[in-house]
Amino acid sequence: MKASSETTPILSWSNITYDVKSKQGVRRILHNISGEIYPGELVAIMGSSGAGKTTLLNILSGRVQGGRLYGDIKFNGKKRVPHTFKRLLAYVEQDDLMFTQMTVKETLAVSAQLRLSDEKYTKEEKTERVESVMRQLRLTHVADSRVGSSSGERGVSGGERKRVSIGIELVTDPAILVLDEPSSGLDSSSAEMEVGLTKEMAVQRRLCTLMTIHQPSAEMVAKFDKVIILAQGKLMYMGRVGEAVSHFEGLGFPSTHANPANFFIDLTTIDFSSSKAMHRSEVHVQALADAFIKHKESGMAIDSGNSTGSFASEVKTSCSRQDIDIDITKEVAAMTLYEPAPMNSWISELAILLKREWALSVRNRSLVYGMACEPLVMMIFLGFVFFQLDNNQASVQNRIGALFSLTVSCTFPVIIPAMTVIMTARDVVLRERSGGAYRMSSYFFAKTLCFYPLVYLPYIVMYAGSYFIAHFQYNAAKFFIGLANMLAILFASMGFSFVVSMLVRSLEAAHIITPVALAVLMLFAGNMSNAKAVTPVLRWIKYVCIYFYAYSGFVQNEFTGLEFECEPTAAICYHTGEDVVRTYGLDELPIWLCIVLNLVLGIAFYAIAYCLLRWMAKPRYLWL
Numbered sequence: 348m349k350a351s352s353e354t355t356p357i358l359s360w361s362n363i364t365y366d367v368k369s370k371q372g373v374r375r376i377l378h379n380i381s382g383e384i385y386p387g388e389l390v391a392i393m394g395s396s397g398a399g400k401t402t403l404l405n406i407l408s409g410r411v412q413g414g415r416l417y418g419d420i421k422f423n424g425k426k427r428v429p430h431t432f433k434r435l436l437a438y439v440e441q442d443d444l445m446f447t448q449m450t451v452k453e454t455l456a457v458s459a460q461l462r463l464s465d466e467k468y469t470k471e472e473k474t475e476r477v478e479s480v481m482r483q484l485r486l487t488h489v490a491d492s493r494v495g496s497s498s499g500e501r502g503v504s505g506g507e508r509k510r511v512s513i514g515i516e517l518v519t520d521p522a523i524l525v526l527d528e529p530s531s532g533l534d535s536s537s538a539e540m541e542v543g544l545t546k547e548m549a550v551q552r553r554l555c556t557l558m559t560i561h562q563p564s565a566e567m568v569a570k571f572d573k574v575i576i577l578a579q580g581k582l583m584y585m586g587r588v589g590e591a592v593s594h595f596e597g598l599g600f601p602s603t604h605a606n607p608a609n610f611f612i613d614l615t616t617i618d619f620s621s622s623k624a625m626h627r628s629e630v631h632v633q634a635l636a637d638a639f640i641k642h643k644e645s646g647m648a649i650d651s652g653n654s655t656g657s658f659a660s661e662v663k664t665s666c667s668r669q670d671i672d673i674d675i676t677k678e679v680a681a682m683t684l685y686e687p688a689p690m691n692s693w694i695s696e697l698a699i700l701l702k703r704e705w706a707l708s709v710r711n712r713s714l715v716y717g718m719a720c721e722p723l724v725m726m727i728f729l730g731f732v733f734f735q736l737d738n739n740q741a742s743v744q745n746r747i748g749a750l751f752s753l754t755v756s757c758t759f760p761v762i763i764p765a766m767t768v769i770m771t772a773r774d775v776v777l778r779e780r781s782g783g784a785y786r787m788s789s790y791f792f793a794k795t796l797c798f799y800p801l802v803y804l805p806y807i808v809m810y811a812g813s814y815f816i817a818h819f820q821y822n823a824a825k826f827f828i829g830l831a832n833m834l835a836i837l838f839a840s841m842g843f844s845f846v847v848s849m850l851v852r853s854l855e856a857a858h859i860i861t862p863v864a865l866a867v868l869m870l871f872a873g874n875m876s877n878a879k880a881v882t883p884v885l886r887w888i889k890y891v892c893i894y895f896y897a898y899s900g901f902v903q904n905e906f907t908g909l910e911f912e913c914e915p916t917a918a919i920c921y922h923t924g925e926d927v928v929r930t931y932g933l934d935e936l937p938i939w940l941c942i943v944l945n946l947v948l949g950i951a952f953y954a955i956a957y958c959l960l961r962w963m964a965k966p967r968y969l970w971l
């Protein structure tokens with residue numbers, strides 16, 4: 348594709364300079380980088396590891412966070428407006444962040460349904476868009492296969508998965524496609540196919556495509572319209588591949604490689620083998636950067652006859668001829684809290700997300716079986732360890748133990764799996780959110796609503812089963828009050844799992860922190876310590892403790908109205924259930940208030956989790 352000189356570049360940037368703070372002071376990551384891309388061009392950013400490829404890509408995509416950014420970026424010749432620009436730019440991340448249990452077609456369909464406006468596209472048009480993207484990306488034959496993952500979950504191949512990632516973005520019909528290392532983790536033929544298809548789309552859709560790439564094959568390089576070569580954050584070259592080779596040859600570095608990419612990388616890689624070698628290659632890179640500035644300024648290739656040999660030897664011996672950093676355009680990027688505008692109504696988002704979340708939940712076999720089996724196992728043990736409780740003094744201890752086990756079983760087995768599921772999905776959700784796919788509130792509702800049937804149904808069976816097997820007080824009112832108490836602690840437990848999922852960064856850390864936090868809270872339930880005799884300074888904890896309210900509710904509900912036999916030899920004898928409740932200090936709050944307070948705690952947990960999710964998902968980008 349030939350870029351016509353009379354068209355305006357779709358994206359142009361000048362004097363991009365990016366600094367970050369490091370222990371040694373300010374570190375310059377990019378130095379005065381300028382360039383432009385025209386519609387229909389496929390441009391590759393190349394350079395060795397740490398050259399600044401991803402940083403440049405992120406800056407141009409408006410995704411850089413932190414640090415100080417200078418320069419100027421224009422979209423279609425004008426200053427970029429975050430809302431318009433972000434809608435027209437599609438960013439494909441290096442890691443394929445997708446829901447592994449969804450099929451290829453479902454994944455693309457959800458993206459189209461959420462990200463294409465209902466006002467502009469009919470359902471049929473959205474479906475046709477998905478079909479056309481699948482055809483274009485050669486995904487039709489795997490349309491109904493699960494996406495899977497590279498870490499063992501069965502699904503499509505690595506190349507197909509990468510193409511699904513691209514498809515998710517392409518269904519929105521962007522003007523600019525940005526890909527971070529699209530070939531990483533792929534074998535050479537898949538990587539070539541990837542670049543080939545990207546080139547095809549660039550031509551067919553007049554899509555401007557910018558990608559970072561490490562070490563492309565000669566066949567891949569031949570498909571690039573232009574290359575941007577970076578080293579140490581400095582621009583070594585930007586332009587056509589063939590001209591790049593002659594540019595460097597003109598500077599006295601003849602290519603000995605069949606693959607131009609290897610030549611560029613060899614020429615611009617910093618040699619870290621010793622401090623002397625490092626200094627030498629830094630001087631070399633600086634000289635190449637200066638030479639390119641000169642090349643651009645003169646507007647023509649350096650006459651090889653004049654400079655062959657002399658430039659190369661100059662590079663080897665001298666320091667930089669000009670400090671390219673002194674000419675920074677002092678336009679500093681401001682932090683923008685870019686909130687992508689939703690494409691569709693809240694209800695329509697909720698309906699799409701509910702369908703997807705439900706499909707994800709029921710396809711997660713370990714979650715479904717785990718959630719169903721754990722309460723049933725608990726029911727059998729609770730029922731038969733405390734089988735047919737009677738009214739002797741031993742039954743007091745058994746009731747106390749059974750009710751505490753019931754309380755605890757409504758926390759750990761719910762919180763840990765729910766937390767794992769929420770945290771595993773978090774990165775995909777944040778990716779979707781950064782593309783403006785939906786509001787966080789609709790996602791939050793869909794996620795919570797899908798958990799309820801999975802959790803509540805098995806627990807209701809567990810409660811009813813253990814109630815009758817253990818023979819708690821047979822009384823309809825008591826049965827339903829106990830059930831309400833259990834549903835309240837389950838509600839609070841799920842809220843708790845959301846808070847931990849939003850508060851803790853890594854799943855490993857969450858798996859350590861959560862059991863410790865729950866074990867501490869358990870001390871305040873009123874079983875291990877007397878609810879009224881806790882160390883005064885720590886007593887407030889019981890009022891934010893889901894165990895305390897639930898246990899208090901269960902104990903009062905079961906014990907009130909019971910009378911116990913007193914054996915003549917018994918050292919301690921409880922005559923009535925009320926005596927037990929009083930002795931344990933669990934008569935402080937009426938049962939209805941215990942239920943209400945657990946619901947209030949649950950609502951508070953959900954509210955905190957929602958605020959944390961919104962805060963986490965709110966993109967804070969430096970914007971030029």
Ligand SMILES: Nc1ncnc2c1ncn2[C@@H]1O[C@H](COP(=O)(O)OP(=O)(O)OP(=O)(O)O)[C@@H](O)[C@H]1O
Nearest residue numbers: 367376394395396397398399400401402403413414
């Ligand atoms: N926010 C930051 N804080 C500190 N250092 C940073 C930051 N962003 C980038 N860097 C550093 O800047 C350099 C360039 O990083 P970048 O990820 O852009 O390189 P790259 O060319 O994409 O490398 P690779 O091919 O290995 O991914 C690296 O040394 C990196 O550690």
